[in-house]
Amino acid sequence: xxxVKENSPVEFSPELLTKFGEIVKRYPEGKQKSALLPLLHExxxxxxxxxxxxxxxxxxxxxxxxxxxxxxATFYTMYFLEKKGKYNLEVCRTGPxxxxxxxxxxxxxxxxLGVREGEVTPDGLFSWRxxxxxxxxxxxxxxxxxxEYTFYENLTEQSVDSLIETLKNKA
Amino acid sequence: xxxxxxLTHINVPGIQGFEVYRQTGGYRSVEKALKTMSPDxxxxxxxxxGLRGRGGAGFPTGMKWSFLAKPxxxxxxxxxxxxxxxxxxxxxxxxxxxxPHALIEGMIVSSFALGAKTSYIYVRGEMMPQIRILExxxxxxxxxxxxxxxxxxxxxxxxxxxxxxxxxxxxxEETALLESLEGKRGNPRIKPPFPxxxxxxxxxxxxxxxxxxxATVPIINDGGEEYAKIGIERSxxxxxxxxxxxxxxxxxxxxxxxxxxxxxxxSDEYCGGIANGKKLKAVVAGGSSVPILPAxxxxxxxxxxxxxxxxxxxADGGFQTGTMxxxxxxxxxxxxxxxxxNTWNFTRFYRHESCGQxxxxxxxxxxMEKILYKxxxxxxxxxxxxxxxxxxxxxxxxxxxxxxxxxxxxxAAAIRHFRDEFEWHIQNPSESQTRNFGLAHYADPLVQTVD
Amino acid sequence: xxxEEVKFRxxxxxxxxxxxxxxxxxxxxxxIGGDIVPPAMCYYSKLEGSGGKCRxxxxxxxxxxxxxxxxxxxxxxxxxxxxxxxxxxxxxTSPDVVSAxxxxxxxxxINHPLDCPICDQAGxxxxxxxxxxxxxxxxxxxxxxxxxxxxDIGDKIQLHMNRCILCYRCVYVANQLTNQREHxxxxxxxxxxxxxxxxxxxxxxxxxxxxxxxxxxxxxxxTFRFKNRVWFTKPVDAHRDCPTCSxxxxxxxxxxxxxxxxxxxxxxGEVDEFICDTCRFDRKQxxxxxxxxxxxxxKYSVIGSNHYPEFNPPAVIKEDKKLQTANxxxxxxxxxxx
Numbered sequence: 001x002x003x004v005k006e007n008s009p010v011e012f013s014p015e016l017l018t019k020f021g022e023i024v025k026r027y028p029e030g031k032q033k034s035a036l037l038p039l040l041h042e043x044x045x046x047x048x049x050x051x052x053x054x055x056x057x058x059x060x061x062x063x064x065x066x067x068x069x070x071x072x073a074t075f076y077t078m079y080f081l082e083k084k085g086k087y088n089l090e091v092c093r094t095g096p097x098x099x100x101x102x103x104x105x106x107x108x109x110x111x112x113l114g115v116r117e118g119e120v121t122p123d124g125l126f127s128w129r130x131x132x133x134x135x136x137x138x139x140x141x142x143x144x145x146x147x148e149y150t151f152y153e154n155l156t157e158q159s160v161d162s163l164i165e166t167l168k169n170k171a
Numbered sequence: 172x173x174x175x176x177x178l179t180h181i182n183v184p185g186i187q188g189f190e191v192y193r194q195t196g197g198y199r200s201v202e203k204a205l206k207t208m209s210p211d212x213x214x215x216x217x218x219x220x221g222l223r224g225r226g227g228a229g230f231p232t233g234m235k236w237s238f239l240a241k242p243x244x245x246x247x248x249x250x251x252x253x254x255x256x257x258x259x260x261x262x263x264x265x266x267x268x269x270x271p272h273a274l275i276e277g278m279i280v281s282s283f284a285l286g287a288k289t290s291y292i293y294v295r296g297e298m299m300p301q302i303r304i305l306e307x308x309x310x311x312x313x314x315x316x317x318x319x320x321x322x323x324x325x326x327x328x329x330x331x332x333x334x335x336x337x338x339x340x341x342x343x344e345e346t347a348l349l350e351s352l353e354g355k356r357g358n359p360r361i362k363p364p365f366p367x368x369x370x371x372x373x374x375x376x377x378x379x380x381x382x383x384x385x386a387t388v389p390i391i392n393d394g395g396e397e398y399a400k401i402g403i404e405r406s407x408x409x410x411x412x413x414x415x416x417x418x419x420x421x422x423x424x425x426x427x428x429x430x431x432x433x434x435x436x437x438s439d440e441y442c443g444g445i446a447n448g449k450k451l452k453a454v455v456a457g458g459s460s461v462p463i464l465p466a467x468x469x470x471x472x473x474x475x476x477x478x479x480x481x482x483x484x485x486a487d488g489g490f491q492t493g494t495m496x497x498x499x500x501x502x503x504x505x506x507x508x509x510x511x512x513n514t515w516n517f518t519r520f521y522r523h524e525s526c527g528q529x530x531x532x533x534x535x536x537x538x539m540e541k542i543l544y545k546x547x548x549x550x551x552x553x554x555x556x557x558x559x560x561x562x563x564x565x566x567x568x569x570x571x572x573x574x575x576x577x578x579x580x581x582x583a584a585a586i587r588h589f590r591d592e593f594e595w596h597i598q599n600p601s602e603s604q605t606r607n608f609g610l611a612h613y614a615d616p617l618v619q620t621v622d
Numbered sequence: 623x624x625x626e627e628v629k630f631r632x633x634x635x636x637x638x639x640x641x642x643x644x645x646x647x648x649x650x651x652x653x654i655g656g657d658i659v660p661p662a663m664c665y666y667s668k669l670e671g672s673g674g675k676c677r678x679x680x681x682x683x684x685x686x687x688x689x690x691x692x693x694x695x696x697x698x699x700x701x702x703x704x705x706x707x708x709x710x711x712x713x714x715t716s717p718d719v720v721s722a723x724x725x726x727x728x729x730x731x732i733n734h735p736l737d738c739p740i741c742d743q744a745g746x747x748x749x750x751x752x753x754x755x756x757x758x759x760x761x762x763x764x765x766x767x768x769x770x771x772x773x774d775i776g777d778k779i780q781l782h783m784n785r786c787i788l789c790y791r792c793v794y795v796a797n798q799l800t801n802q803r804e805h806x807x808x809x810x811x812x813x814x815x816x817x818x819x820x821x822x823x824x825x826x827x828x829x830x831x832x833x834x835x836x837x838x839x840x841x842x843x844x845t846f847r848f849k850n851r852v853w854f855t856k857p858v859d860a861h862r863d864c865p866t867c868s869x870x871x872x873x874x875x876x877x878x879x880x881x882x883x884x885x886x887x888x889x890x891g892e893v894d895e896f897i898c899d900t901c902r903f904d905r906k907q908x909x910x911x912x913x914x915x916x917x918x919x920x921k922y923s924v925i926g927s928n929h930y931p932e933f934n935p936p937a938v939i940k941e942d943k944k945l946q947t948a949n950x951x952x953x954x955x956x957x958x959x960x
Contacts, residue, residue: 036354070819076337137415149299361674527814534729565725
């Protein structure tokens, strides 16, 4: 599948490049490819997703082939290959959370936002998806919002409502 | 009240910061190890302690350390596995959030023992807040002279870096973690060679779980023999148990190994019983990968002895009637929960997390998920149960890494102990999702009165 | 006295062989040859790092070594496990191995399209061979098979992702024979696929070798696409002075036309030497080549005889008097009708 529907050219700011440089220093010489995952996180935090152009520029910075970046970015679930809502709600859908009602919460979010899993609301503010275990099984149901991955625990339908309200007002 | 070693000061205000942590006796083990012990002495203490890897496999940590190859002129690495993603397990998140310095202190002592000059903590990417906490803790420790060049004037130098993952359960497997740390896809390596010989960047490497590394602190402080006095037989020391599911008080508990399972579930010191006055139906005792046991078998072994929270007792009876300690992710199911649905859910998880490298796991996990979906949604036939059994058997043991086994075991155990529930789904298709099969004969033998 | 070369003695299915330390079980078995050689779908001796993934070559190590005779607890991938002195390996003599292999073959086939009738690889497909040897008549998989959107990777190589078994060989080829890898494994789990991610043609001097190393019909020669069934073509070894590669190839003739050029393959399906794309795609005239001799092919290969081997009634019929009589009568009736 050639999944690239759009490509937006990006420009890395000097601050971002300085941060890149600091991250690369963590690894022995010649092993700069190790910085790939952290770098992609940094890029995504700035641009919201990873466009092919952004990945190519990361590849250039690390002196690796673009395909090596694509391989990694498509392997891990945290990297977005298409645009998401400004707030991407990621609800844990794995066993322990389901025992305490995660499925109900996901259904409620779908109803409240009016978009299906993976879709973005027309105002571009919200999207949501079910994700696998977030290692917070004792505090379920839980959801997280990137890029800082703030955690919201022991969700109820009411707490989800007020969370969405707060985010709407913040935007 | 059982003894605690890791979480003793968890409730001290400000324990997240260096100052308070130091005041409660933190970093004593670094001073002791670096100033009065040789690296081999430290390894020896850990061996004596009988500490077993807390990540899931339960391999003796000291022995793992002693396997580390030490060729001249080649760097050695310690990598901390903080890619906690086993469903049911959340102890490492808890430890890193509240007492990050316990991990950093353990990292310094362990790195010293292994002769590592650079160590990495591989934290799963979703734990961004914990990554920030650890980075802050590292900076504080460095400021106080416990990290960096010439630590405490002993001539030993160490740098610790935090590496974020990208979202992949498979990176909890040590060789997949190393691949990921090298900036690649998290495909487990084919062993041998083992990381102890050729790990990170092809150099000798030890990968240890967060809790195992933190446990070296009390071992060095009090001595391995003292640590080994806690617990029973080969299950020494304390263990963090993540209690979740339908218990009254979910959370992380530090137990002395050897606590009876019954006490852990029902006493107010720990889980406080089953929530909402319901009865216990089943337990997954060590994270989603270990076999699920019905209530009667988790509380007592097949021979009728009370089951204890130890590696041995939980495994008593093999997979026929026993389970495993795993990573200590204790998930309790109340009488309203559906085993078929949960098994489907777990299998979906493994399908989603399979790296796709080897054929039995790549194809088999998807196949199992589809069959389980079919049964759960009232579309199954009797022969599907046998087929499912066959498929899980064909995955188990035939894959590159343990993810194949981890996907197969829960399915096998669910069929083994709850076959009647599967059959009920097939015989009552219209009710398969609306009504629960209930407790049947595997119900909680303890008479629990409703609150 | 000259220093004697150290050799390890291993036995595979009871047949002993002396091999150099560091040899894998699979290669030791290949030294013996015959039926006891485990099949290999992902391992390729000429590609570093390959192997271990498909799990078809699993074998049982019933004795670890002379020093440590304990058996290995699980079946091991023979392509990535090195021999020890005194090791005893069971392949086709172990029921565990046979059933595990059957299981792996089933897994490889559940999402395979089984479109052999229109697949250019048919007749020289390793998965076909495996299916015949270990497959069941009846498929147990009843769900829709996985499909991928087709993508174009240039005018020389055809990618059919649906047929891919993810052996990674083509990735190793691009990494080790060319300096510009444009394709790789994307996504993960059962959605993993060979792709270029962005539209990109595979064009480097040696990239055509991905066709030769592909064990199935996932990567085929676009210039040969739908031209002919391989068993109707005649392989002939030929060479030319090539500035880029050894120039030693196999030409596949139909009548007087060269339909296809491939590397020369050995009995395990591996090419002797990798050839360049010019030889493969752009030299399809007999006058480009110096012909050597017809390529030796296995007697029972469909390509070898160009017709199916004579029908030998299975042993049971010979034993069964009743059936024999019935067969005779049937035969007589058929003869009469002619």
